[in-house]
Amino acid sequence: MKKGWKFLIEYQSLIWIVVAWELVVFLQIMPERLFPSLSKVLVVAFELITTGMLLENLPITLFRVFAGFALAAVVGVPLGLLMSRSKLLNDLVQPIFSLGFPIPRVALYPILVFILGLGSASKITMIFLECLFPIVLNTYYGSTRVGKLYLWAAQNMGANRSQVFWRVLLPATMPSIFTGLKIALPMAFIIAILTEMIGATAGMGYLLTYMSASLMQEKVLACVVLITLVGYLLNLLIQKIQRKYVFWQ
Amino acid sequence: MDKRLQKIAAIEIVVLLAIWQALASLEWIPAYLSSPYVVGSEMWALIVSGELFTNAASSLYRSLVSFLLVMVLGIVLGIAAGFFKPVGIFFQPIVDVLNPVPKIALLPILMVWFGISDTTRILLIFLTAFFPCFIATKDGVHGVKQVFVWAAENMGASKFQILWKVILPASLPKIFDGLRVSLGLTFVMMFSSEMIGSSNGLGLGFMILLADMAGRTDLMFVSVFFIALLGFLFDRILLAVRARLLWWSENRG
Structure with a gap:
């Protein structure tokens, strides 16, 4: 009983929002067409799952998210590590990242569509570009901050270059790499939805715009609920992986 | 970036640019x-006709109004959530x-409620940019050394004085980190x-979007370049303000 009460107190803000929402519906302050009750939204969301609409579109979006994210990780982590080791590479690449960091890179998307078409290729490229920045920058700063003492100690004990890299530098940089990945994955999902809303023939973003064309708010809200759920689960996934591989943090 | x-x-x-041109x-x-x-x-022609500036002005109006809202609400609510524990607990599940x-x-939902208007866009920008600022501010307040607060209390500072003279300045470095992401x-x-949404207005x-429909990639490049330029410029302005306000802080970005 006491535990339940504590739970209520802790989550009271959400409960207030739900109550206020239902009150607006109940008192018909807004027309129901525009402001459907939450129970109705959940029913529609469930229908989207059972009728297979979700299963048609979600895998496509997830494929784009993970393809772009994986590419960015495969390119970004070694690049960041190499930048911290080689001065020449750092001099060449660092200006690009410093200049590109504050720029809204999604604005390039319409041009990418011209080059790569409306399919997955342009979206994966966009996700790749967007994820590359946090991954490279975090890896780079993380590995430049690895304590010199560790490296000296390893060298003293006769470790060769590759041993220093694999046994000392990489594990010591791991937490920063994960900071980058943790920023990048939600970003990948957001960019996937965004680019699919700009133009696509499949995917969660497409489903959303398709539903909004019907002007049925409960369908649109149901889509938003499902997208929120997926975003939340993706967040959970990367946290789980982090806890497994960077357990000492 | 050094010289x-x-x-x-x-x-x-x-x-x-030379390779591209070649x-x-x-x-x-x-x-x-x-x-x-x-x-x-093409860019020169648009600058001379003033078309680029009218478009840039209405875009800037939307993003800057939202950013102002984010700054005020994000910092005020963030400090409240960080300093008063019940407020923090109240906001945590929403965040x-x-x-x-x-x-x-x-966007589609807001569009039905508020129409395809500046209200919709400003609200959407605000909702996106609010959370990084709020979370960073709250973290910043949590990171303030308790000793500072005690010292101020000892010397007879009121709650408001503590917030204004101790908590706010001490959490400013973190707040600026959040603001940079928000911007x-x-x-x-x-x-x-x-x-996204239909194309009307400026x-x-x-x-x-219009250039895309007309197949005019040169015009697209002009707008993309201008958006990039604005993003870059305002980031620089924020960093300059930060350097001025936080001359005492070690990491000046």
């Missing part, structure tokens, strides 16, 4: 990729649930909210 890296950046940009002149790349010369002259939502998904997001969402995103 040397700035020089390298300048050289790299010039080399890239490829375009030799017609080794398709015509829709335009060329720096065509883009440059947990809403933060990972791609806010752009709310970047306002430009991303400014572009996205103008791109704005750099509309310029891209």
Whole structure:
């Protein structure tokens, strides 16, 4: 009983929002067409799952998210590590990242569509570009901050270059790499939805715009609920992986 | 970025433009990729006619109004949530649930409620940019050394004085970290909210959309370049303000 009460107190803000929402519906302050009750939204969301609409579109979006994210990780982590080791590479690449960091890179998307078409290729490229920045920058700063003492100690004990890299530098940089990945994955999902809303023939973003064309708010809200759920689960996934591989943090 | 890296950046940009121009002149790349010369002259024409500035002005109006809202509400609520524990507990579930939502998904809903108007766009930009600022501010307040607060209390400072003279300055470095992320997001969402939905009115995103429909890639490059320029400029302004306000802080970005 006491535990339940504590739970209520802790989550009271959400409960207030739900109550206020239902009150607006109940008192018909807004027309129901525009402001459907939450129970109705959940029913529609469930229908989207059972009728297979979700299963048609979600895998496509997830494929784009993970393809772009994986590419960015495969390119970004070694690049960041190499930048911290080689001065020449750092001099060449660092200006690009410093200049590109504050720029809204999604604005390039319409041009990418011209080059790569409306399919997955342009979206994966966009996700790749967007994820590359946090991954490279975090890896780079993380590995430049690895304590010199560790490296000296390893060298003293006769470790060769590759041993220093694999046994000392990489594990010591791991937490920063994960900071980058943790920023990048939600970003990948957001960019996937965004680019699919700009133009696509499949995917969660497409489903959303398709539903909004019907002007049925409960369908649109149901889509938003499902997208929120997926975003939340993706967040959970990367946290789980982090806890497994960077357990000492 | 120090002077040397700035020089390298300048050289790299010039080399890239030269390669682009060369490829375009030799017609080794398709015509829709335009060329720096065509883009440059198109940009000049738009600047002379003033069209670029009217579009940029209405885009900037949207993103800056939202950013102002984010600054005021994000910092005030963030400090309240960080300093008063019940307020923090109250807001925590909302942040947990809403933060990972791609806010752009709310655009169709907001569009039905508020129409395809500046209200919709400003609200959407605000919702996206609010959370980084709020979370960073709250973290910043949590990071303030308790000793500072005790010292102020000892010397007879009131609650308001503690907040204004101790908590706010001490959490400013973190707040600026959050604001920088928020500022970047306002430009991303400014572009996205103008791109998605129907095209009417003014704005750099509309310029891209209209150019896209007309197949005018040169015009698209002009708007993309301008959005990039604005994003870059305002980031620099924020960093300059930060350096001025936080001259005492070690890491000045």
